[in-house]
Amino acid sequence: GQVLFDKPQPARLRNLLDAEIAADLRSHMIGDGPDAIEKREALTFVKASVKLDAATGQAVDEHLRFVEMCRGGIDLSASFELAIKDEATRQSCLAFLTVAAALVESFGGKRRRGAGRCRWELAEADFEASCQHLESLCDAESKLKLLLVKDADCKDSLEATQDNCQDDGTPDLVVDKHEFVCVPYRLDLEAPAAITSDTLGNVKETLDFVPGTFLLSTIADVLKSAGVSDPSRHLHNGSVKVSHATPEIRGQAGAPVPLSLSREKGQSRFASRRDWINELAGQDGHGLKPVRSGYVACDTKSGQIIDETRPATRARTHNTVDEQSQRPSSDVGGVYSYQSIEPTTLRGYLTVCRSLAQQLTLCGQARALSVGTSKKDYGAARIEFETPVDVNETEVAEESISDLVETFWVVSDVLERNVALRRTSALDEFVNDLAHHLQLELSLKAAPRIDVLQQFARTRRIESWSSAWSLPRPSLIGLVAGSCGRLKIAFAQAVSRRLVTKCLTSLEFQGLGLRTVEGYGRVKFGHPLLSMKSHDVCPADRRETLLEHAINQESASYPVACSLERAIWQRRIHAAALQNATKFVRGLEWQVGKPTASQLGSLRSRVVELRSVDDRASFVHWIDRLVATPNRADKWPDRALRVLKELVENPMAIWRESFIDVKGWPTITSGGDERLKHEFASEALRAVLDGCIREQGRNG
Secondary structure (H helix, E strand, O other), X not given: XXXXXXXXXXXXXXXXXXXXXXXXXXXXXXXXXXXXXXXXXXXEEEEEEEEEOOOOOOEEEEEEEEEEEEOOOOOOEOOOEEOOOOHHHHHHHHHHHHHHHHOOOEOOOOHHHOOOEOOOOOOOOOHHHHHHHHHXXXXXXXXXXXXXXXXXXXXXXXXXXXXXXXXXXXXXXXXXXXXXXXXXXXEEEOOOEOOEEEEEOOEEEXXXXXXXXXXXXXXXXXXXXXXXXXXXXXXXXXXXXXXOEXXXXXXXXXXXXXXXXXXXXXXXXOOOOEEEEEXXXXXXXXXXXXXXXXXXXXXXXXXXXXXXXXXXXXXXXEEOEOOOOOOEOHHHOOEEEXXXXXXXXXXXXXXXXXXXXXXXXXXXXXXXXXXXXXXXXXXXXXXXXXXXXXXXXXXXXXXXXXXXXXXXXXXXXXXXXXXXOOEEOOHHHHHHHHHHHHHHHHOOOOOOEEEEEEEXXXXXXXXXEEOOOOEEOOOEEEEOOOOEEEEEEEEEEEEEHHHHHHHHHHHHHHOOXXXXXXXXXXXXXXXXXXXXXXXXXXXXXXXXXXXXXXXXXXXXXXXXXXXXXXXXXXXXHXXXXXXXXXXXXXXXXXXXXXOOHHHHHHHHHHHHOOOXXXXXXXXXXXXXXXXXXXXXXXXXXXXXXXXXXXXXXXXXXXXXXXXXXXXXXXXXXXXXXXXXXXXXXXXXXHHHHHHHHHHHHHHO
């Protein structure tokens, strides 16, 4: 029992972000343009390698392979968080990390062959002071004292928060479910977030939103800092509920696309203008394809969709490391992949009862947190609360009704249980739960009868794993967000239409089914979006606009930027020499059979020696002797030697349009084009002449 039901141990080192290059250099490499792609490719190069026999140390036959390697000289920076509140323990850990980082000499693969040499250091850390601090922790036998982590208050889950709270006998807060306010929050993902939904083989798939479950511990801390003595009690009785965080669309939280929306077959999802048909409004679904996924933002009054989006996800591959050898090994798991949400902005809201909201000041509060799984590598985020807003009730005429036809739209998964207490996704259980709530809220003698006139519903099953217990968590089975339909509600007695509307509005924020505190069970009733027959969707252009500033010599990234520029230009020069060899031959005014093969061989020997500007003098001297020898000069076309001499004497002549035109070639540094022209003048001439010699040899 101690192992199985003990509180999960919180991670002490978390929010370890990926090491990144400097921001000024990174701004040149973000985007889908050809220049940005080429600059990213210049960060790495391919090197030939072989497999070595472990017994003999010799290269194994028929095992030639190529290894992609990163260029040296690049400065990478990353950040991490030590979840330790005790200052003395925190300083000891930082001192140990500072000294340990100085001992790292290399990382990555092929370290024994000399690759991966590096220097690690913690920014703003004093190495000498860290050494002295560690020496003070040593006893007479020169053994480090055990650093006891005293941060028992660190909580990673709501269960830990509940265990630490003691019952002081104070009565629970009486919650009026019709009197509440909404506190919007903004969740900025600073790193990819892995929200595991299912595991397929060695790949863990992710959700495209952040469930409120991952925000409960942070919400409890915020409430505690705002003066609430027992946050867990308010979360238990439903006076505080948190919604799922969904992608931000034009400043508002996106809602899942209703399953009743379809588009014409063959219409691209990425078209600038899209016509979506609403089958729930009576449109024929023949020849249409369901939209199925994504999030929409719509006008609150008309219901017209103003924009839609789909969060970007990416799969990253990892490998397990054997503790003994500290090397990747398949014996302890092998290779696995995490699918994650790319860094973006999400939005949601808190539902707080009015009596509690009057005691809180949440606007402007911000917290750093980790969401999802594998928090050492994923999930770094920041949450910020905004100004609370009152829920506006829809103006409805006062009248008595005995039945009502209403649409419903599930905006977060609805989790229900059947009579056998088994989790189910049946729409009948959702209808029964709604009827039960209407009976209680309206104080009816009998539950109303609800018939499903039309439905577009699907099921979702979310699987997860408890690392603390080493056991799978219960599966979350329910109606998937986006399910919608039309209901007919028949009351056994006449009721006020205004009261029914007020009750349904309350249910939109309070939720139906299980785990509503965590954001599940949110349903919208009578939304105008579902009453429109079609939607003309014009998505906004979300391509990121980057301001690329040329890196000057004062920047710390200048040496790396120069190295990347050289790699890009060198690759382009050799590619241009091979692709345009025929044009270069015409520019040199060579002819068929002239120059002869013997003269081409002599020219090649001179071209090989052309390494710098200083080597051009001997090249010009060779051309002058060639012109002075009639029987050798006759083997060249009339003006060929004169054009060749002009190219050799003038280093900038090779950059003419008739040869290598560098107009539009990418640069990163300030004045990089002129510097690279002088630096690669000899190499460009050598590449052009070598390509011309090969082309003339094929045609001669």
